[in-house]
Amino acid sequence: MTTVAERLDGRDRLARLAQLQGEFLASAERADPATKVPSCGRWDVRQLVVHLSRIHHWAAAQAARRQEVPLGRGPFDLPALYAECAAELRDALATLDPDARAWTLIDDGVRKAEQTGAVRFWHRRQLLETLVHLWDLRTATGEGYLGDDDDWLDCLDEVVGTMHPRQVRLGRVPAPAARIVLAPDGVDGRWMLAGAPADAPEAVVRGPVRSLALLVWGRAGLDDGGIRVEGDRALAAAELAPGLTP
Known part of the structure; x- marks a missing residue:
């Protein structure tokens, strides 16, 4: 597969x-x-x-x-x-x-x-x-x-796998203190921000893939585009606030 x-x-x-x-x-x-x-x-x-x-x-x-x-x-x-x-x-x-x-x-x-x-x-x-x-x-x-869902999924994957780790590596933002998981609707996969302790609290952010991509690029908030949070919403907001991208 x-x-x-x-x-x-x-x-x-x-x-x-x-x-x-x-x-x-x-x-x-x-x-x-x-x-x-x-x-x-x-x-x-x-x-x-x-x-x-x-x-x-x-x-x-x-x-x-x-x-x-x-x-x-x-x-x-x-x-x-x-x-x-x-x-x-x-x-x-x-x-x-x-x-x-x-x-x-x-x-x-x-x-x-x-x-x-x-x-x-x-x-x-x-x-x-x-x-x-x-x-x-x-x-x-x-x-x-609107764009193409695969473009937005690629965008989400790049932020979680490349852009955010670079921000942490360069000391621009701290490593996450909570496990923030991004779970786009209709996609067989979950993306978690790297660096959080294994025993840290977890919040799962769900929504259309375009909305999640715009969220991690600072173009949307947790109240936008059908985004839902499972877990501590304030915690998720705090971890996303410093900026995952330059």
Whole structure:
């Protein structure tokens, strides 16, 4: 039987990245650059588009193990900037061997001899970066974005397996004092935040996979999107509050 991890890893993430980049570009072309993006603090659409463009540009260099050439301060033609940086990233990832060594987030705070980062890390990371920011953009403009359940499941898995452990490893947040389990509806699997003592109290957070993915990315709360908590709700809220992602 294929596991959830095997199913997600078997996806063509580069092809999906290209699809989501196309959707983001189309939305950016329609949007008023001055529209506020509430899920991104004080940012407006202009800042969000420039941010994702810079991230694509930076990630292309990280995958190739080189320092990127700064894009400058602008002002930018937003659609043109995003299209250029999105294509740069896709071209870099399509050209590089997925198993070649790369500079990645999984190696931050890890001894050099133990580093294992490879180019394929960026296939997933940039797909999910684009997914979350596409949701930010479409939500800000009122268009809304449902997305694909496998994208959101991949997003949840990445936060629990990569992003949150990195936050703990770098000392940005403490290790959990409680066992926080995320159990998406209709999925044969549970995801638990790493680092809690074995005898710690447990809270199980259930809900649609998209809602749980948005929860761990700080885009939703425990009262949103059909989320339910079994166990100590205040405990779950306290453990999720410090931020599981950068």
